Amino acid sequence: MRDRGTDPQVSYPGADKPWPGICQTCKRETRSSYSSVITRGQGACFYCGQRKSSAKAAEKRRVRPEAAVTVIRAAGVEPLEDFPGTQVTWRCRCNTCGKEIDVWYSSVAYAGNGACYYCSGTMRLTDEEAHAEMLSLGLQPLVTYPGSNVAWRSRCQRCKKIVEPTLCNARKTVYKCRFCARVATDPETALEIMEDAGLTPLVPVPLSVKLPWPARHITCGKRVAPTLDKVTQRKRAPCRHCAKYGFQPNRPGYLYLLVNNALGAGKIGICNEGTNRISDHERYGWSLVARQLLPGHLAVEAEGRVLDRWALLDLPLGAGRHDMPQGGWTETVALVDRDLGHLREDYSWALEAVACAGSV
Structure with a gap:
């Protein structure tokens, strides 16, 4: 028994009876019988036997470094260090977003x-971190960060169109903007661009974005012929100074200022006294900031002054046709471009300008 690693502590009790002893390796008590150790070849110490079995099983389960590298690369990441094993994280770089990450091999x-x-999308980001990352991807957020897997209202810094990708999708895709992902002469995209600018095309898409495209201005119904590239750049219909459909300049009217925080947009507008135009907007989430009753023709002039100022500042629209089924999207601006304080200044400036004309 001593040759098998245990020192008997009592006299020999018989071949098949437990024989108390002390393990020479771990110093724990053993109770193996003589026949189990000598005849059947079992280990004298139960604890040492368990440890050896576990070690053999672990060796059998051990992941070879070359196999681990193959698996982790197939998951879209590149190792930055040698494989450390399955019990600790592995420093890698994501091939999609380019960020350094700590990967659990077993999880993958x-x-x-x-x-x-x-x-x-499992990484929690602060609003500031998410905004900075979105800007680095070429998209300017228009509202607060909603979460990495929630549509985030933003503006493409290249084409100035409003889009709503999730942060996760923006990280993965080559084209972050659905408009930039398709050529401008794609009929479906071109029609959407024109409609967002307040124009209804009268003929099929021209062969070139620089050719005039006959269309009707939705607001006033007049026929215009802008080029698609100019509409894409300006983001506003070229017939801004025409009379408002349904607005009667010979009757008193309100010049009003609205904001919609969900859309991240502000809006200037006019409506005749006694109409429900402002309440129509409020039903779609817009909030009234200010309104002033004026003679109708001065309300038109004041609104035009505000829109002219926005045009000189080259401010894109803050909302699209699909955002405002009640109409009026061509008189909007994004709050990231023109915050509420500046909108109030624009509004007051326009009122003062028409007052100086001696008519208020």
Whole structure:
């Protein structure tokens, strides 16, 4: 028994009876019988036997470094250090978003989870961090950060169109903007651009974005012929100074200022006294900031002054046709371009300008 690693503590009790002893390796008590150790070849110490079995099982389960690298690369990340094993994180770089991440090999290989917590949306970001990342992707957020897997109202810094990608999708896709992802002469995209600018095309899409495209201005019904590239750049219909449909300049009218925080937009507008135009906007989430009753023709002039100022500042629209089924999107601006304080200044300035004309 001593040759098998245990020192008997009592006299020999018989071949098949437990024989108390002390393990020479771990110093724990053993109670193996003589026949189990000598005849059947079992280990004298139960604890040492368990440890050896666990070590053999662990060796059998051990992941070879070359196999681990193959698996982790297939998950879309590149290792930045040698494989450390399955019990600690592995420093890698995501091939999609380019960020350095700490990957649990078991989570990717066995649980089937994504390797990058930025791309999967599980990484919690502050509003400032999310805004900075969105800007780095070429998109300017128009509202507060809603979460990485929630549509985030933003403006493409390239084409100035309003889009609503999730932060996760923006990280993964080559084209962050659905408009930039398609050529401007794609009929469906071109029609959407024209409609967002307040124009209804009268003929099919021209062969070039620089050719005049006959259309009707939705607001006043007049026929115009802008080029698609100019409409895309300006983001406003070219017939801004025409009389408002349904507005009667010979009757008193309100010049009003509205904001919609959900859309991140402000709006200037006019309506005749006694109409429900402002309440129509309020039903769609707009809030009244200010309104002033004026002679109708002065209300038109004041609104035109505000829109002229926005045009000189080259401010794109803050809302699109689909955002305002009640109409009026061509007189909007994004709050990130013109905050509420500046909108109030524009509003007051326009009122003072028409007052100087001696008519208020």
